[in-house]
Every structure is written in C-alpha cells, then in structure tokens.
Amino acid sequence: MSVTAPTIASPGADSPASASAPVVALVGNPNCGKTALFNALTGSRQKVANYPGVTVEKKVGPLTTPAGRTVRIVDLPGTYSLRARSPDEEVTRDIVLGRTQSDVIPDLIVCVADASNLRLALRLVLELKQVGRPVLLSLNMMDIARKRGIEIDAEKLSRELGIPVVTSVAVRRGGTDALLAEIDRRLAAAQAATGTLWTTPDATALRRAQKEADRILASVVKGQGKPDSLTTRVDAVLLHPVAGLIVLLAILFVMFQAVFAWAEPGMDAIEALFHFLGDLVERLPLPALLTSFLKDGLIGGVGSVIVFLPQIVILFFFILLLEDLGYMARAAFLMDRIMGGAGLHGRAFIPLLSSFACAIPGVMATRVIDDRRDRLTTILVAPLMTCSARIPVYTLIIGAFIPDRQVWGLVGLQGLVMFGLYTVGIASALGVSFVVKRIIWRGKPGEPFMLELPDYKLPQVKSLAIGLWMRATIFLKRAGTIILSMMILIWVLATFPQPPEGATEPAINYSLAARIGTAIQPLTEPLGFNWQINVALIPGMAAREVAVGSLGTIYAISGGEEATDKIAETLGSQWSLATALAFLAWYVYAPQCAPTLAVIRRETGGWRWLWVTFFYMVTLAYVAAFLTYRIAVAFGGG
Amino acid sequence: MPATELERRLIELGFVEGADVEVLHQGLFGGDPIAVRVAHTTIGLRRREAMAILVSVGAEP
Structure with missing residues (x-):
C-alpha cells in the first residue's frame, strides 16, 4: 500500500x-x-x-x-x-x-x-x-x-x-x-x-x-443497572404524547419571542454607534463625494446589517442550547409523525430549525439524514424557512407600513404580521415537500427513523460560548466582506455618473442604478415594484439583508441627507401599501442568496438541484408577489 | 430498505439477542414513533422497524 x-x-x-x-x-x-x-x-x-x-x-x-x-x-x-x-x-x-x-x-x-x-x-x-x-x-x-x-x-x-x-x-x-x-x-x-x-x-x-x-x-x-433518574422524570413530560408537543411549541414560541424582545437593547446600542460614526464623518472637512461614500456607502450600509447581530446570536444561542441539553433528538422524535405527513423525515426537524438562523448550516445539517431522497427534499425546502437575513427586510417594511396598534387588545399587529410571514414560509415548505414526495418520488417507501435519545446534560458554558463566538465571527466576517463590497457597489452605481450641470431632478435619477432599475422595470411592473426596488434586488442576491442597506443608500442619495436615518419613513411616503406587501411576499420565496445556492450545489454534488431550487423559488416568489399586489390593489391598497 | 441493512442498523443501536428492552414512550398519532430502552440506551424508532425485533415477555433472569 x-x-x-x-x-x-x-x-x-x-x-x-x-x-x-x-x-x-x-x-x-x-x-x-x-x-x-x-x-x-x-x-x-x-x-x-x-x-x-x-x-x-x-x-x-x-x-x-x-x-x-x-x-x-x-x-x-x-x-x-x-x-x-x-x-x-x-x-x-x-x-x-x-x-x-x-x-x-x-x-x-x-x-x-x-x-x-x-x-x-x-x-x-x-x-x-x-x-x-x-x-x-x-x-x-x-x-x-x-x-x-x-x-x-x-x-x-x-x-x-x-x-x-x-x-x-x-x-x-x-x-x-x-x-x-x-x-x-x-x-x-x-x-x-x-x-x-x-x-x-x-x-x-x-x-x-x-x-x-x-x-x-x-x-x-x-452500577450501570439503573437509568438516569432525572432524564426519566423529565421525559415523562417532554416525551408525553400531548404535553411533549405543547412544550415543544412553547419552546419555539419563547425562542422567537426572545429573538425580537431580547435583541432590542443590543440593536439600539449598535444603531446609536453607527449613527454616531456617521455624524462624526459628516463633521470632517472632506470633499462631498467622499463624505457621501463614507456615510451613505460604508457606515450606513454595513451598519444596517451589523445591527442584526444580536438577533442572530440569540437564535443560535437557543439552537446550541437545545442541542447541548440533548433536546434536539427529542424534538425530532416528537415531530417525526407530523412532518411525515408532509413527506419529511423526523430528522429533518433539526436542519429546518437551523434554517431559521441561516439556510447554510441548515443545508449542511441535512447530512445527518441517511436517505438521499429524504435529504434532497429537506435541502429543497430549507431556504423557505425564514432565515435571519430576512428579519431586517421584514422589520423595515413592517415598521413602515403596518400600523403599530393592538389587535383584540392582546397582540401587536406588527408582531402578528411578522408571525404570519414565518407561518407562510413554514406552510410553503410543508406544501413543497408534500408535492415533491407525491409527484417526484411517488411510490418509494419511506426510510426508517432511528435515533438515540441521549440523557439530558447540563450545557457547558465554555463550549456554548465558543460555539456562539464562532457564529458571531462568521457573521461579522460576512458583513466585512460580501456585504461591504455589495454596499460599495451599490453606492457607486447610485452615485455615478454624476448629474450634469444645472440638473433639476435628484442626482440618482442620472445614475447607472436608475438605468438598470428602469431597464428591468417591465419584468417587475406587474408586481408593483419601482426601479428603486429593482436596484435593491440585485445586490440582495449576494445576501438578502443587503436590500435594506441598498434601499437606504438609494433613497439617501435621491432624497437628501436627512433621509438616511429615516428609510422607513421615506418608504412609507414613496411606496403604496400594495407594493410593500408584494415586496414582503417576494422575500418569503425569492432564492436571493448566492451563498445558499452555492452550498446546495456543493452538498448535492452538482448543478441540477441548484437550478431546481432556483427556478421553483423564483416562480413561487413571482406568483406570490403578483397575487399579493393584485389583491391588495383590489382592496384599495394601490 | 433491505432486511439485512435494517438488521445491521438495529444491531448498531444495541438491539442484539439477550438485551433487555422496555418501551418508554409513544407518539401522539397512532402511538408512533416509540422510545425504547435497550440495555442502558434509549432509542427512538418507528413501529414499522420495531416490528423486526422479536421480544419475549417476562424473561427476567
């Protein structure tokens, strides 16, 4: 040898x-x-x-x-x-x-x-x-x-x-x-x-x-005769056919609640920091073009993405915690039959839950599924789970268009819409996997589900901290590389060419961005999108959350300096409700994430499943945005 | 899945002749899947596959 x-x-x-x-x-x-x-x-x-x-x-x-x-x-x-x-x-x-x-x-x-x-x-x-x-x-x-x-x-x-x-x-x-x-x-x-x-x-x-x-x-x-008494007692509740499912739902509810509630102080602090930096740059004696680049392009763009770090860390905290506790296998056990109804394997629960943070670890986590067909189905629907990169986009649009009022004196309307978007994502994933199972892999018998349910363990703080640290680093690296370069690209597109002497319209109307946005207008017209949205969609392909920063940059340059911190207000005055809703619908489905597509190609070992994912998602996005727009217009939201 | 493969997987999870088994939990719908303790380990599996395991009741030594 x-x-x-x-x-x-x-x-x-x-x-x-x-x-x-x-x-x-x-x-x-x-x-x-x-x-x-x-x-x-x-x-x-x-x-x-x-x-x-x-x-x-x-x-x-x-x-x-x-x-x-x-x-x-x-x-x-x-x-x-x-x-x-x-x-x-x-x-x-x-x-x-x-x-x-x-x-x-x-x-x-x-x-x-x-x-x-x-x-x-x-x-x-x-x-x-x-x-x-x-x-x-x-x-x-x-x-x-x-x-x-x-x-x-x-x-x-x-x-x-x-x-x-x-x-x-x-x-x-x-x-x-x-x-x-x-x-x-x-x-x-x-x-x-x-x-x-x-x-x-x-x-x-x-x-x-x-x-x-x-x-x-x-x-x-x-002395190995008796089982762990703590595990036995806890499982009496957590694996109880009814109580177990209720607890699982409660855990998921707390998790998503925490992502929004706990993250707020951290997000406010980061926002304040970038605001401060922006002001600082403005006071420097720099040429106007350079000030615009630093403030609108760099600080505004990257800041609008980094602000979501607290939410991402909290989401991963829960996923790592549940994993370390030994609960994830139980969740898969409880969900096996329910997910089986939609053609998914019980083990798909963990990858799909991870996909709420990001579809990339979700797609990678499907490796624990041994059957190739079950695995491909899970990979196909993982990007439909509402990943953390969509949170910025949803938060922005909901904040701008959905009134902040209570429904039945209990829950906020904004939170309800957010919950609805998550639900639509999950329901679509179940629907797609059902169709795939019935049509593409019709008649193939299901694979067995066998999984060890480990004894519960107290999570180790150090191990958890290292896990979180790794995720935070990856996110920040992403913000510093892909997202940063996209923000620079957007700024350049939105700034050049400069308006001619004596121009009357806002400067951005003369830019390359406006030309590109207008060129694809016929395609997105039926969805109620304007050229500014079209421009934001392009860098959004690299990373979804970039769309927020892009819209910020585009409107800041077109609407003057004061508009930077008021993206939401600006959108509220420039978009119709129908356009905003169609944009949300588009975001539920659109395969706007090149890294996810790349990981699908790598994990499936070929281009085929990348294209399948891309086309089915674009189709769903287009149809959903079109229907949403038309229905909203019909109800007077145009 | 071929029977020989199912057999191997069950053995790898500890289901061998002579091991003590006990059904601990059942799912909500149709009592499926089930959680089974085999020796000192708890395994979750579906009834379909569990049917391949032959059990004799009351064989306590």
Whole structure:
C-alpha cells in the first residue's frame, strides 16, 4: 500500500508550522461530548468551514501538549460504526481509514466515549482497533458517571481491549491532563500505521462484536443497572404524547419571542454607534463625494446589517442550547409523525430549525439524514424557512407600513404580521415537500427513523460560548466582506455618473442604478415594484439583508441627507401599501442568496438541484408577489 | 430498505439477542414513533422497524 505524501496546505488554510504536525482524530458516538472535549482542548483557535451546526464536517484545531508537541486535533461527526450510512458518517470513515486526499491523516485515533453510556461505544472501539492505527479510549464525562454511581475499572478495561484507556472531564480544569499525557506518550512511541484489517462488517460480525462488548462491559462496569433518574422524570413530560408537543411549541414560541424582545437593547446600542460614526464623518472637512461614500456607502450600509447581530446570536444561542441539553433528538422524535405527513423525515426537524438562523448550516445539517431522497427534499425546502437575513427586510417594511396598534387588545399587529410571514414560509415548505414526495418520488417507501435519545446534560458554558463566538465571527466576517463590497457597489452605481450641470431632478435619477432599475422595470411592473426596488434586488442576491442597506443608500442619495436615518419613513411616503406587501411576499420565496445556492450545489454534488431550487423559488416568489399586489390593489391598497 | 441493512442498523443501536428492552414512550398519532430502552440506551424508532425485533415477555433472569 503506498502512502500519499502529505500535500502542502494552501497558505492561510492552516498555519504553516502546523501543516506537518501529527494529527489526532476524535471519534465517537453522537452525543458523547466529543465537541465539548474538542472545545476544551483547542479553545477558540479552531478553524471551521462554514457554519458548524451539529458536527457534520471535520473541524481542525491546534494544540500544544504538555511535552511541547504541536498537534492538530480533528473533531469528526459522531457515528456508531465505520459503515457510514449518511454523508456526515462518510467524512468520519474516510478520515479514520486515511482515504481522504487532504493531509488530515490521523496518526492517533482517540475514541471518545460517554462513560455513563459505554455499551455502543465499546463496539465502535472494537471496530476502530481493526483500522491499523494507534487507538486510545477516553472515558469522557466521568464526573457524571460517578455521580450516577457507575464505577468503571479502567485498568481492566484497558487489558480487555488491549489499548490505553484514560478518563476525562472536558469541562473541568485539569480534566484533560490524563488524556494529553497519553496522547504525548502514544505519539512519542510513533507507531506506524499498519495495513487496515477493517472490512465492512455484516450482521454476524456486528452481532459478535456487540456481544463481546457486552461481555467486557459486564466485567468492568459496576452500577450501570439503573437509568438516569432525572432524564426519566423529565421525559415523562417532554416525551408525553400531548404535553411533549405543547412544550415543544412553547419552546419555539419563547425562542422567537426572545429573538425580537431580547435583541432590542443590543440593536439600539449598535444603531446609536453607527449613527454616531456617521455624524462624526459628516463633521470632517472632506470633499462631498467622499463624505457621501463614507456615510451613505460604508457606515450606513454595513451598519444596517451589523445591527442584526444580536438577533442572530440569540437564535443560535437557543439552537446550541437545545442541542447541548440533548433536546434536539427529542424534538425530532416528537415531530417525526407530523412532518411525515408532509413527506419529511423526523430528522429533518433539526436542519429546518437551523434554517431559521441561516439556510447554510441548515443545508449542511441535512447530512445527518441517511436517505438521499429524504435529504434532497429537506435541502429543497430549507431556504423557505425564514432565515435571519430576512428579519431586517421584514422589520423595515413592517415598521413602515403596518400600523403599530393592538389587535383584540392582546397582540401587536406588527408582531402578528411578522408571525404570519414565518407561518407562510413554514406552510410553503410543508406544501413543497408534500408535492415533491407525491409527484417526484411517488411510490418509494419511506426510510426508517432511528435515533438515540441521549440523557439530558447540563450545557457547558465554555463550549456554548465558543460555539456562539464562532457564529458571531462568521457573521461579522460576512458583513466585512460580501456585504461591504455589495454596499460599495451599490453606492457607486447610485452615485455615478454624476448629474450634469444645472440638473433639476435628484442626482440618482442620472445614475447607472436608475438605468438598470428602469431597464428591468417591465419584468417587475406587474408586481408593483419601482426601479428603486429593482436596484435593491440585485445586490440582495449576494445576501438578502443587503436590500435594506441598498434601499437606504438609494433613497439617501435621491432624497437628501436627512433621509438616511429615516428609510422607513421615506418608504412609507414613496411606496403604496400594495407594493410593500408584494415586496414582503417576494422575500418569503425569492432564492436571493448566492451563498445558499452555492452550498446546495456543493452538498448535492452538482448543478441540477441548484437550478431546481432556483427556478421553483423564483416562480413561487413571482406568483406570490403578483397575487399579493393584485389583491391588495383590489382592496384599495394601490 | 433491505432486511439485512435494517438488521445491521438495529444491531448498531444495541438491539442484539439477550438485551433487555422496555418501551418508554409513544407518539401522539397512532402511538408512533416509540422510545425504547435497550440495555442502558434509549432509542427512538418507528413501529414499522420495531416490528423486526422479536421480544419475549417476562424473561427476567
């Protein structure tokens, strides 16, 4: 067997010093606390491609061991076996077996096991031993196991398995010392990988291995007789057929309520900061054109997007919290039958919930769905979930056009419209998946739903904080790159060419933006869109929320300086209600997000599903906006 | 899904001969899916697949 020479990582992909550092791969069952361990080992220095949701892709982070050795730790998606039944498990299998083309070939495999739930992990260990690479077992969450009266004879377990066994508590200071010392010892021994003896196990081999694991378990573990009493008591309510569903709905309600209510102080503060910056620039003795660029283009544009950081952080906070608590699997369990009615798999619940934050992690999270058809259906409808990038657009339009009054003295009308837009998105997703299941994949039997419901765990503050930090960084990077460049583009389009001497109309009417907007006017005329909207839609393709900043820039330049902070008021006076509603309807469906389309292409391995998604969404958007406009006009909203 | 694949998946989740099982919870519609404790692990699965598991009642040692 030839060994592939490690390819030199492209600059920036990895720090140069670590490109040749030994690789330690973390492998384990889902929910074994692997990611918390990874976070404890690498801190916030990890490099993550895109949004990590549940781990569906490998994550690499540097670590310096007590002996001063630089090591790359790789966190891999959880799995029960190397057989790889779903795309996320294939990532694990390929890296463990060294099949990948990248330089991430493990020198050491650390099998991470939840000490209070060892049974399935031991079978995985037996499988990993056949791979022909050094393996060690880390009994994670030992503190919880001890508290539950579970005693494990680690020395005996090590003898039985023939590999080193250490214990770890990811969350406690010093809790990973034993693991680090053992990693050092193993790497110093520098065992070369031998040829793999692993072959895809059949049922007989699996059965034999599980029985062997059960025998070892019985000989080394004491006190594993009784289940976790807290989990049992909590599940009596949370998995109750009626109460469980009510609680799930309540959790979702609180989550969305929090996104709007809790975020307000933070959003006000950010808004005030950018306002202050804008004023500051205005007072500087700069040429008018430069002032306009800095104030309208840069500060106004980027600020209008960054202001949504609090909402995005809160949404991800809930998703990560529910995941860490062990509730997400229960939510999938509760929703399986209900979503099954619409042709979706129970496991689709987690990706779809993530899609409320952003469709990108949502589409990536579909890797946990093993059946290709179920997975494609979920990918297809994920962009219909109201992502956080739509929130700015909805907030702006609703604030400008929907009166702030109470309905039946209970709920605000604005909140109700917002809720309605979310509902339309969800209903459309269910409708589309129903149609796909009945028409495209007619007659194909449904795939099984099998999912471990892990014991509840207290979320770890540090792990949660790192998770949130990663998401916030990704969002801000996006604001600093894609969104920033789009805002500059819009400013340039809206400013040049400059109006001729003695021009009477507002300056923007002479600009390139006005020409482009007017050129596509015939297409969007039936939807009640004006040329300003058309212009805003173009950069909105790169990132939906840019539309808000674009409208701000366009109207600021056309309506004078004072209009910048009053986008809503300006829109209120320039658009009809019917136009505003049609614009909202368009935004529920429009595939206005190039990054999402790119991720769909990557995840489905081709252009086909990208185009399917694009065309069905444009069609729905056009039809919805058209109908909304016509109906609103008919009711006097024109 | 072929029967052999279903068998392998059930074994990977711990359903092997001799393991203790207990049905803990049932869904609202048609009592589906069900949550089953097998040895020390709780697994959620649909009745359709659970039908492949042969159980004898009262075999407590």
